[in-house]
Structures are given as structure tokens and as C-alpha cells.
Amino acid sequence: MEKLDHIDRRILAILQRDASLSLEDLGERIGLSRNAVWRRVRALEESGVIRARVALLDPEKLGLGLTVFMMIRAERHTPDWLEKFTRATRDMPEILGAYRMTGDLDYLIRARVADVKAFDRLYKDLIARVELHDVSSSFVMEETKETTALPV
Template identity: 40%
Template structure:
């Protein structure tokens, strides 16, 4: 079972995974060795899945976000496997969620510009049959966070 210190450690690591263990230890009132053991336990228990770098989308020439709502008339296992392979093969599709309601999936695309959407659209249609697609251009990112709340633990 996790305690408040574990939750605070997870929160700090989500903010900056490169924070030295001495700084994390000081923030949660532990010795560096005790803090290091807790971090190792959190990793071993599967709370820490790895470390990744956040890249600047503008410097990578990917400032445009499009959300693509998808409807399909097919739900057979073979079609689902093809769909998963299709969206995995297109690197500009960075998230895919299966939905309830009027649409089956929402895809998040990161693109150099709006015009490039047509390229991704054609790549997707070459790989998989879809019933209906509706693209929505993000005008502004109001909140963007990869950090998960830890207070539910």
C-alpha cells in the first residue's frame, strides 16, 4: 500500500524524472538511501513504467493538432486487428481511444500544418475501410498534462 510520501515521490518524478534523488528525498523528508529504495520499490511494483522525454512540437514542426472522429460499420476481430495495425503504422497519429456514443474512435493527430491532414487521411484509407470520419482542428490547447493525479491511491 502506498503512503503520502510515495504519492509525493510519484508526483515529483512526473514533473521531472531527472530530479536528483537528494532533492526528492529532501522534499519528502527522507534520507537519500531510503528515498532511493522507495523509488526502486515503486518501479518494481509497476507504478513507474519508464522514463521518457517530452519534445517541443513547434521545434519539430508539428504545431497543428487535429482530432479525428471515426465511425465504422465493422467490429469483427479481423477488422479490429487491421485498424490497430493501420493507426500504429502512421506516426502522426499519437493517440487513439475507443468511445461510447455516436462515434467509435477518436484519433489525435499532430501535423506540420492543416494541409498535411490530407496525406494522413489518404494513408489511413489505404490501410482500412471506415464508414465515416470527421476532423476537428484544435484552435488552442487549454490544458496539456501527462501527469496523473496521485491522490486516488
């Protein structure tokens, strides 16, 4: 939790939508010299507020047309089951998010695959790696929103 002023927040708001702008352009937009902006950006990177700069790819163009959520209840509630589950999800690149939850479902997985057939392979691969008591999968028909931009 860092102390950020209004200008820092405007910089973050812009960069988390488009990090390809030059410092010159960025400075122009917020009314500061390329230079002042550079110092602020560097500070935000060093403090870890800016965690990374990445390229976002288009899943459709990569043939990954289907988003799937898997609602999971665990077989056994032990530390080493959790450890195994964590490793399994980390090692499976189709899995984009894995969450331990409150409520009656224990875990939630968000994954991106080519199609239903590919999902079935993912499913079988997952249950081979870690025992699951109950799994209910839902396909996403439409993503009405999907962003990496946090509220600043």
C-alpha cells in the same frame, strides 16, 4: 493497484513533473535521506507504478504545430477490421492516441502533424489502410491544457 502511502504519492507527484532531480534533492524535498527515497523509487519502478522515464519534446520546435482529432465510425464491425485498424494506427507515428469509444462515434484518434496539408496526407494514408464509414476531423485551435501527470 498498489498500496501507496503519502510519501510514495509525493514522490510520484514530483517525478511525473520532473524526473531529472537527483535522489539527494528529491529526499530533501520530502524530508527523507537519498537512500530511503532510492528504495521507494526502485520499488515503484519494479511494481510498474512508474512505467517509464521519458523525454518530452516540444512539438512546435519539431514543426508539428497542429493537433487533430478524428471522429470515426467503422465500416464493418468485425474482429479483423479492429485488428487492421489497430495495426494501422500503431504504424502511423503521427497518431498519438487511438480510442474505441462508447456512444455514437466508434473511434477517436488524436494526432499531431505539421499543418493542414500534412493532415490531409495522414487522412489519405489512413483511409487507404482501413475502410472507414464516416470520418469527421476537427483541428485544435488552442490547447488550454496538456499534461502527462496523473492525479496522485
